[in-house]
Each structure stands twice: as structure tokens, then as C-alpha cells.
Amino acid sequence: xxxxxxxxxxxxxxxxxxxxxxxxxxxxxxxxxxxxxxxxxxxxxxxxxxxxxxxxxxxxxxxxxxxxxxxxxxxxxxxxxxxxxxxxxxxxxxxxxxxxxxxxxxxxxxxxxxxxxxxxxxxxxxxxxxxxxxxxxxxxxxxxxxxxxxxxxxxxxxxxxxxxxxxxxxxxxxxxxxxxxxxxxxxxxxxxxxxxxxxxxxxxxxxxxxxxxxxxxxxxxxxxxxxxxxxxxxxxxxxxxxxxxxxxxxxxxxxxxxxxxxxxxxxxxxxxxxxxxxxxxxxxxxxxxxxxxxxxxxxxxxxxxxxxxxxxxxxxxxxxxxxxxxxxxxxxxxxxxxxxxx
Numbered sequence: 001x002x003x004x005x006x007x008x009x010x011x012x013x014x015x016x017x018x019x020x021x022x023x024x025x026x027x028x029x030x031x032x033x034x035x036x037x038x039x040x041x042x043x044x045x046x047x048x049x050x051x052x053x054x055x056x057x058x059x060x061x062x063x064x065x066x067x068x069x070x071x072x073x074x075x076x077x078x079x080x081x082x083x084x085x086x087x088x089x090x091x092x093x094x095x096x097x098x099x100x101x102x103x104x105x106x107x108x109x110x111x112x113x114x115x116x117x118x119x120x121x122x123x124x125x126x127x128x129x130x131x132x133x134x135x136x137x138x139x140x141x142x143x144x145x146x147x148x149x150x151x152x153x154x155x156x157x158x159x160x161x162x163x164x165x166x167x168x169x170x171x172x173x174x175x176x177x178x179x180x181x182x183x184x185x186x187x188x189x190x191x192x193x194x195x196x197x198x199x200x201x202x203x204x205x206x207x208x209x210x211x212x213x214x215x216x217x218x219x220x221x222x223x224x225x226x227x228x229x230x231x232x233x234x235x236x237x238x239x240x241x242x243x244x245x246x247x248x249x250x251x252x253x254x255x256x257x258x259x260x261x262x263x264x265x266x267x268x269x270x271x272x273x274x275x276x277x278x279x280x281x282x283x284x285x286x287x288x289x290x291x292x293x294x295x296x297x298x299x300x301x302x303x304x305x306x307x308x309x310x311x312x313x314x315x316x317x318x319x320x321x322x323x324x325x326x327x328x329x330x331x332x333x334x335x336x337x338x339x340x341x342x
Contacts, residue, residue: 002199003088003146005248005258005282006305008063010110011054012080016072017046019295022099023076026157027189028182029238030296045291050078053261053302056287060259061250063306065117067110077105078292079301081192082137083127084110086307087171088146090121095138096129098158103130118308124170126163136163140190140301145197149173150221154180154191176221180208182234192300194237197222198246198260200281203274205232205242230277239269240298245305246282258282263289263298 018039019030033042057064069077076082076099083106085093092114097103106127114120126136136142141159143152151173153159161177168175180188188194194205202222209215223229232241244262251257260282267286270278278284287299 002248004199005246006307007248008306010065010080010304012077013050013066013068014078015070017043017078018075020076022101027296028186031294049289049292053287056285060285061257062247074105076102079297080304082140084304085139088307090119092120092123094125094127096127096135098135118310129163134160134163136160140192143191143195143197151175152195153177154188156187156189178209178214181210192243194242196242196244201228201278203230203232203242205237228277230274236269240266241269243298243300245300245303259285261285261299
């Protein structure tokens with residue numbers, strides 16, 4: 001498996017999805033619900049789109065962990081990549097979120113699943129920085145090159161350079177921060193709407209980096225190891241062409257299958273030469289998600305990749321006498337005690 005392309009992902013099936021009014025102020029990609037469409041109709045349409053994404057990933061041979069969410073107070077929970085990221089070597093990061101009504105999207109059951117199904121060594125939680133007004137919204141704020149260990153970051157309210165430096169020190173990445181704006185001078189709210197990095201190809205709207213020297217530095221860093229660069233226009237970014245992610249699936253006969261997952265809207269915005277460049281190294285898988293895109297995010301935002309080694313099912317370590325002495329049966333695999341029979 002490529003270090004860049006995870007073979008399993010986490011999705012959240014947000015049953016009460018609506019575009020989040022608390023994030024509209026600085027998210028230029030957010031749009032209004034069609035006139036006359038109720039919240040119930042919006043949520044139902046979004047649920048169908050979430051299921052389409054999960055089905056498309058499974059058909060491509062990607063492992064999919066789906067978590068249900070019926071809480072109406074967290075409409076953006078469909079975007080778990082903003083609060084969680086996982087990393088080779090057993091590291092997990094939990095992030096501080098800008099909008100206060102997104103902060104309770106963080107879920108202990110997701111972390112417990114990771115610990116029980118994968119090899120997790122360390123969880124570093126930066127969410128305690130929220131009261132200080134310091135935010136870094138995960139792999140929305142950062143687009144990570146897991147091969148060359150670079151964290152590309154458009155500076156914004158949601159991407160503070162101080163916590164970026166802390167993350168890079170803790171996880172062994174090189175920070176590459178820059179200012180990026182649209183034609184109206186509005187800062188890019190999340191780096192992952194303008195950039196996607198795969199194993200052998202990168203999609204990047206370099207024209208949105210206003211400083212020419214910094215722009216060329218980013219270009220050089222992206223391509224120094226031979227990665228092919230597909231430059232996106234701002235118009236394509238507005239169609240979510242940058243909000244894609246490379247994953248590693250399996251063919252029916254077990255061979256690796258590298259895919260670039262994006263929305264159908266994003267796929268339609270690409271030129272034929274751009275599609276050809278992407279498909280030299282991975283197959284494009286496109287899914288129609290127009291309702292979810294009303295919230296200002298697309299397929300990449302929906303996916304938290306799992307870059308961890310799996311635990312072998314049914315293999316438990318030998319229990320020492322000390323563990324036996326303090327362990328109370330019956331218990332669950334995640335360590336929480338359960339009630340026994342009377």
C-alpha cells in the first residue's frame with residue numbers, strides 16, 4: 001500500500017445534515033438550500049448521497065467504517081476529517097475546531113474502534129487550544145504529503161501557524177504555509193478545496209497563492225520527487241475539483257487498485273488532458289453529492305483516511321498474572337465493563 005493512499009476510511013452517516021449556518025461567514029463554498037426544500041428533505045437527500053459514497057468505495061475494494069449520527073446539533077458531522085487524522089506508526093491526531101457547534105463532533109467511539117481494530121500507539125489531542133482561539137481543522141486545514149512529509153497549509157481562521165508548527169514537530173512533517181485567496185480577495189477557508197496530493201499526481205490551484213515566490217516554492221516542493229502536477233483553475237476549485245482524495249482499493253482478484261475519489265461535479269469540471277494525467281496513476285471514481293456540497297465541502301471532506309496497521313482479527317496478547325488480577329470479566333473488546341448475569 002502507498003503511504004499516501006489509505007486502504008480504509010471512516011465515514012459518518014449524518015442523519016440530520018443541513019448546511020451549517022455557523023460556518024457560512026468564512027466558507028465561500030457554502031450555498032443555500034433550494035427554495036421550498038425542507039430540512040427533512042435535505043437530510044434525506046444527503047443520506048442517500050452518503051450511502052452512494054460508501055457503496056462506491058466498497059465496490060472499489062476500500063475498507064469502509066461507517067458511524068451513524070442522529071444528533072441534530074452537529075449538522076457538519078459528515079466531515080470527520082476536520083477533527084481526526086491518522087498516521088503511519090500508530091499515531092492519531094485530534095484537532096481544535098473553529099465553529100463552536102462543530103466541537104462535539106469528536107467521538108470517543110471512533111477512537112475506540114481505531115484502538116481495537118488498528119495498532120494505535122499515541123493519540124495527541126490539540127482540542128484544548130479552542131478556548132485560546134487557536135484552530136487547526138485537520139486534513140481540511142492541511143493537505144498532507146505522507147511520502148515527503150510536508151504539510152501544505154493555506155493560512156486562515158481555521159489554520160493557525162502556531163498549532164501547525166506543533167503538529168509538524170509532533171508528527172514529523174515539514175510545514176509549508178502560504179496565503180491563498182480567490183479573485184474577490186477572500187481567503188481560502190480550507191486547503192483541501194484547492195489541493196489534493198496523491199502518490200504520483202497532485203491537483204493544486206497554484207494561481208490562488210498570491211505571493212509568486214511562495215507559489216514557486218510550493219511548485220518545486222510538490223514536484224521535486226517526480227510527482228506530476230495538474231494545475232487547477234479557481235473556477236475548477238469552485239466546482240470542488242481540488243477536494244479529491246487518493247485511496248488504495250482492491251480488484252476482485254486481490255490486486256491493488258489506486259483510485260482518485262471526487263464528486264461528479266468535480267469530475268465534470270476537469271479538462272480531458274487533466275483527466276488523462278490523473279488516470280496515468282489512478283482511476284477516477286466520481287459520485288454525485290450535490291446536497292452535501294451545499295455545506296461547502298465535497299468528497300475529500302467526507303473521508304477520514306486510516307493510515308494505520310490493522311490488528312489481526314481474533315489475535316489477543318497473552319495475559320500476564322498482573323493483568324489477570326485487575327481485569328474484571330465480562331468486558332468488551334474496547335475495555336468497557338459490561339453487566340454480568342445476576
